[in-house]
Each structure stands twice: as C-alpha cells, then as structure tokens.
Amino acid sequence: MEKLILEIVDGRQVNEDEVLKLFDFDIEELFLAATKLRKKYKGNKVKICSIINAKSGQCSEDCKFCAQSAHHKTSVNVYPLVSNEKIEEVSNKALENAGCFGIVSSGNNLTDEEIDRLCDLLQKHKKADHFGASVGHLSDESLLKLKNAGLKKLHHNLETSESFFPNICTTHSYEERKDTIKRAKALGYEICSGGLFGMGESVKDRVELAFTLKDLGADSVPMNFLMPVKGTALENVVPLMPTEILKTIAVFRIILQTPDIMICGGREINLRDLQSMIFYAGANGTMSGGYLTTWGRDPQADKQMIKDLGLEIDPHR
Numbered sequence: 001m002e003k004l005i006l007e008i009v010d011g012r013q014v015n016e017d018e019v020l021k022l023f024d025f026d027i028e029e030l031f032l033a034a035t036k037l038r039k040k041y042k043g044n045k046v047k048i049c050s051i052i053n054a055k056s057g058q059c060s061e062d063c064k065f066c067a068q069s070a071h072h073k074t075s076v077n078v079y080p081l082v083s084n085e086k087i088e089e090v091s092n093k094a095l096e097n098a099g100c101f102g103i104v105s106s107g108n109n110l111t112d113e114e115i116d117r118l119c120d121l122l123q124k125h126k127k128a129d130h131f132g133a134s135v136g137h138l139s140d141e142s143l144l145k146l147k148n149a150g151l152k153k154l155h156h157n158l159e160t161s162e163s164f165f166p167n168i169c170t171t172h173s174y175e176e177r178k179d180t181i182k183r184a185k186a187l188g189y190e191i192c193s194g195g196l197f198g199m200g201e202s203v204k205d206r207v208e209l210a211f212t213l214k215d216l217g218a219d220s221v222p223m224n225f226l227m228p229v230k231g232t233a234l235e236n237v238v239p240l241m242p243t244e245i246l247k248t249i250a251v252f253r254i255i256l257q258t259p260d261i262m263i264c265g266g267r268e269i270n271l272r273d274l275q276s277m278i279f280y281a282g283a284n285g286t287m288s289g290g291y292l293t294t295w296g297r298d299p300q301a302d303k304q305m306i307k308d309l310g311l312e313i314d315p316h317r
C-alpha cells in the first residue's frame with residue numbers, strides 16, 4: 001500500500017503536487033481512501049437530486065460543450081421560461097424521489113420579470129426549501145430577491161480550471177463566474193458548484209478546479225462527464241474511460257473532504273456498468289431522472305442501486 005494513501009486514510013490533507021501523483025495509483029487504493037472519507041463525513045447516506053430544464057436553447061454564450069449555445073447548430077429544443085405551473089408539476093413529481101430540485105435555465109442571466117416569476121413560485125411552493133436554482137450570472141439585487149423568496153441553494157458551475165476556461169468559453173470570464181459564487185456565499189446561500197470533465201482538460205486542470213472549489217467553500221460539487229453532442233465544438237472529443245472518471249471522483253473527495261459530491265450528467269453513458277462504483281470513489285450523491293438535454297435513468301433503478309449497495313437515501317437536501 002502506498003504511504004501517501006495510508007496518510008490520507010489517517011486524515012492528512014494533501015497539497016497540489018501530492019494529489020497529482022494519485023492519478024498513477026491503482027484504483028483500489030484510491031477507493032480505499034475515498035470511501036473512508038465519504039463514510040467519515042457522510043456516513044451511509046446518499047443524496048439524490050433532480051432538475052428541470054426550465055428555459056432551453058438560444059443562449060448567447062459560446063460554451064464549446066453546450067448544446068444550448070446559439071453558436072452551435074444542434075437539434076436541442078428551444079423554449080422560453082416555462083410556466084410556474086409546469087415547474088410545480090415537475091418538482092412535485094421529482095421530489096417524490098429526490099431531496100433537491102434544481103431549476104435550470106439557459107443563458108447567462110434571467111430578466112427581472114423572469115426573476116420575479118421564480119420568486120412568486122418559491123413563495124407559494126410548500127417545498128421551496130428543497131429548491132436550488134441555476135440561472136446564470138445574478139446581480140446582488142436578484143440574489144437577494146430570490147433569497148427572500150425562500151431560495152436556499154445557488155448552483156453555478158465553474159466548469160473547469162481557470163487555466164483551461166479560455167479554451168471552453170470566450171464570451172464571459174472565469175472571474176465573473178467566481179464573483180457570482182462569492183457574492184451568493186456572502187449572502188448566505190448554500191453553494192452548489194462543480195464542473196464538466198472530459199473536454200480535453202489535463203489532470204492538472206482537474207486538480208486546479210478542485211482546489212478553487214475548496215477555496216470558494218462549495219457546499220455541494222456536481223461532477224459532470226462530457227457526452228459529446230453533434231453540432232457542438234466538442235462533438236468529436238473522445239469520452240473519458242470509466243476508470244479515469246472514477247479516479248477523478250476519488251481525487252475530488254480526497255481534496256475537498258467535506259462537501260457533497262454529486263455525480264450528474266454523463267454518469268450512465270460514460271460509466272456504463274461501473275456507475276455504482278461512484279460511491280466507492282467517494283461520491284455521496286447523484287442526479288437522477290434525466291439531464292438538461294439528454295436522457296437519464298429511471299429514478300427507481302437508481303434507488304435500487306443505492307439499496308443494493310447497502311446505502312440509505314437521504315430524504316433531505
């Protein structure tokens with residue numbers, strides 16, 4: 001057994017140079033350290049979250065992976081912000097299986113009218129404290145309005161490292177993304193922020209992202225794995241191997257230690273038969289029931305997988 005793994009299991013935190021070496025270790029050794037940390041901080045509990053793509057397509061931003069960018073020619077559905085009735089209907093169904101429900105919209109921001117509409121929904125919804133929102137860049141005023149309406153969790157992915165971000169998006173800056181997170185954190189929001197892997201970034205970029213999320217105090221870290229979409233700039237990227245995905249999850253648990261680590265888009269397609277191993281790699285949650293523009297698994301199948309592993313579903317956010 002590598003000395004570094006034994007030290008991690010013993011509770012020593014590692015620096016960036018040490019972490020890079022972990023990618024060369026056997027996956028079983030990383031599973032040992034990551035499972036130990038998951039159990040230490042999360043016990044036997046696993047979280048399930050679910051989302052609605054509440055506003056789709058025609059985004060002015062040029063994120064190279066995204067089927068919803070107007071810079072790409074994809075066959076994604078395009079529609080404006082759906083009605084509050086529709087969000088309520090989908091959320092009520094989703095929260096039968098999930099502990100957290102995310103309202104996700106395309107675009108780098110919502111209009112004042114759209115923010116007011118979401119505030120109205122949150123004020124009236126009995127389970128508003130289970131809601132998160134992923135609605136792009138937000139002013140202090142909009143953040144406050146949503147918070148006063150009952151929103152507890154703000155989702156805003158960094159997507160990748162600051163060093164690699166210019167390869168992925170040129171229409172807004174990494175600083176802008178971090179700024180939204182910092183201001184939301186200062187206002188008392190729980191922060192849900194993670195990234196997308198398999199876009200051509202290096203292992204060093206992944207480690208850099210994990211340390212940035214740690215510095216920002218992310219409470220929950222969603223990890224997505226690229227499913228190349230025809231018509232996007234990344235349509236020909238070769239997907240990551242399942243073992244590389246699992247090692248990346250384990251390294252995130254080792255760096256981040258305490259936050260929730262949620263495995264989201266790309267789980268089923270990229271991990272295939274190895275998807276139940278996300279929990280041995282240190283994840284303590286997953287998204288179920290479908291993603292923004294791609295299919296997901298039936299939540300009942302995910303619940304069965306969790307039960308079969310001897311884990312319990314956490315009914316709370």
Ligand code: SF4
Pocket residue numbers: 059060061062063066067068069070105106107108
């Ligand atoms: S990731 Fe978000 S901001 Fe970027 S193109 Fe897609 S919808 Fe727009």
